[in-house]
Amino acid sequence: MGNSSSKAARRLPKEKPSWAGTRTPSEQGSAQETRRSMPSRPLAFEHRTDAVEADAKDPQFMSKLSRLGPVQVDHHMRPVRPADYIQNMYRSRIQSEVEASPSHSTRNRLLAASLSELLESRKTIKSQAELQALAERYGIDVTKLTELARFINTPSIDGGTIVKTVNQDGEETLTMMAQWVDPKLE
Secondary structure, three states: OOOHHHOOOOOOOOOOOOOOOOOOOOOHHHHHHHHHHOOOOOOOOOOOOHHHHHHHOOHHHHHHHHHHOOOOOOOOOOOOOHHHHHHHHHHHHHHHHHHHOHHHOOOOOOOHHHHHHHHHHHOOOOOHHHHHHHHHHHOOOHHHHHHHHOOOOOOEEOHHHOEEEEOOOOOEEEEOOEEOOOOOOO
């Protein structure tokens, strides 16, 4: 890391070491002589020799193959067609998008974000008529909304319980209590 000026300079030896080049032939002709001195055994054959046949025999492999027996083909099996799978995937995606679109929305079914907005808006209504209009706007029955609101609500802060604390590092922390808010209907 850092600049090259802060690094120590690399020093190379000035003389050739005594052991350098001992394994490499001194002349190019000696490499060819080394190849010629090797036995002239062919690397491949046109026909299978006895050595190749002996090498190909594996008694354990043959015994396992004979134990398995011949292949049994199930001719009644249905072929797998990737195109059908992809078409079914596209059909299900299109159906899902149609069901999720606002014009085809199912009654009494909401996404989490819409449910949160509905419950937050419910806190500010004053009359039964406003509750009916709110339920109609979100596509939910008033009875379902009141039944749901008995168990689910969005968090609201109780203003009288806010406590501000500062720790030794100067970090400020706010602590508050949540409260359940129901609308006051007339």
